[in-house]
Amino acid sequence: MSNATATAPNYELIQRDGLDTGLLEISMGPHHPSTHGVFRMDVKLDGETVVDLQPVFGYLHRNHEKLAENMSYLSSMPFTDRLDYFNSMTNNWAYALAAEQLIEIEIPERAEYLRVIMSELTRLVNHVSLVGFFVNDLGALGTPLLYAFREREKILDLFEQASGARMMCNYFRFGGLRNDVPEGWLDRAREVVDRFPKFLDEYEKLLCENEIILSRTQGVGNLSKELAISAGITGPMLRASGESYDIRKVDRYGIYDRFQFRVPYSEGDVGDCYDRFMVRMLEMRESIGILKQALDGIEDGPVLGNAPKVFKPKPAEAYGRIEAPKGELGFYLIADGTPKPYRFRVRPPSFINLTVLRDMCLGQKVADAVIILGSIDIVLGEVDR
């Protein structure tokens, strides 16, 4: 196992135009402001061009799966919050979906609506912060990120009122939700949702046709549809490469079959950083549409079904998957008749999306490698688990 900075820089002399130049090997990370956490890329550079790239993982390996196999099913719920820590609600949902397959359980109507509302709000939080960080990586220090976080706070306030926590909500239960939302919450949510398009207009005006963004992202980090499909890429990244695949449409888990929404995807067979950025901007609009329908359709009722007090499923396997903001998030459980899962496996979207990083970066400038990484949208809690 190699130690982080122990490798000495490796210079290989190459001849170019009668000059001796060297290949330079640099290690970006694990402490690097653009790696979105503790991720490391060993990059080989010829001048400024990336000729080789090796990702190095494991700096945030927190033993999620092993810990979960040693505790009861429900105790893993708060741990799923910490996988992709931007999107605790969707993580909860994927896990609940998997566990709900192991037992017969009826989910009340109101809980289904609230689940959709929460996960679409989460999608807004994720995409808006991602775009902020992405533009931050491009060099627009501050402003877009501050705008993004301003909107994020409004949604986090809603989460806090409903679940008691801003980030680590731990709000879902097998068979529903932990508690109902407080009085007046739906009105406040409606207000936030109604105001959001105004912010999006402003954001789009600021960013979408910005000269610098266009020239730095168009044609950078190309990912072909073919490679994306064969590498198992999901989520906005796959859609930016031209494949309209969305688990909300394919599986129609929960009550997604009741809502009208479109799946934005880019035309053509190749997706670049700009496509990935635009797909997310458009997805936010669709999420607002879903939120409006859900907030109109929701009715009073219980939020927790007939969940057994002791969760002890019969031996079985289950795989629950959802369209998380970053892609397909799946939980695979093997029950062996005890109150603990025999196997607990997470299919993390950002880890699998990261596998094409090298293909996208080769031949690009090193400064572009940073934004290519930013456009993938990784969260290290989920990549390393």
Next chain:
Amino acid sequence: MTTPNTSPGIDLDDTTRAELERAGVIVSKVDYLYNWARGGSVWPLTFGLACCAIEMIASATSRFDISRFGSEVFRPTPRQADLMIVSGTVTKKMAPQVVRIYNQMPEPKWVIAMGACAISGGPFKQGYNVLKGIDRYIPVDVYLPGCPPRPEAVLQSLNYLQEKIRTQDIKSDPAFTVGRRQYPVPEFTGTDLEPPYNPEVWQPPANPNAQPLEEATA
């Protein structure tokens, strides 16, 4: 109007002070001035490890606005930073880098251990790859509990740190007495860290149930 008494410990009544000030003389202590300047411009390192980092970023954004306390200048390089906010889970693979970054920071330097993970391993304490508290390798000034702590709590921990800075004494300041403090970087062997802690900064707590050897054998 007189300025607030900036020289506690110097025996000077308010009238004399006011008179001196009118003549353009301010009586103060070097310590006070030093600490006032240092406490008001603590530059944190842009250093995120896990979930807590997001709340650290949130504390710098417009709603919480850490710049009210003089700490909005997040520096990506340890050479320009005063404060390391260890925000998140320190795994065994990451711990050597954290210590190395700490070693690279110039004096004066402080550390805030943010979140349950950085304090003790937090929810992941049982895991085989998680360091049970960064204070085993580097000295921590403020412990900030929470999972994650709210941004307001980040601000409060900064206030506590400023309070601590206010009590500092130049005579015993490591910046002048020992120079840049550096601690041995542990080595990640693939399964564990070697050594498991730095005895200079951390000792395992005494076991209250332990009996002296003679008693136990008697």
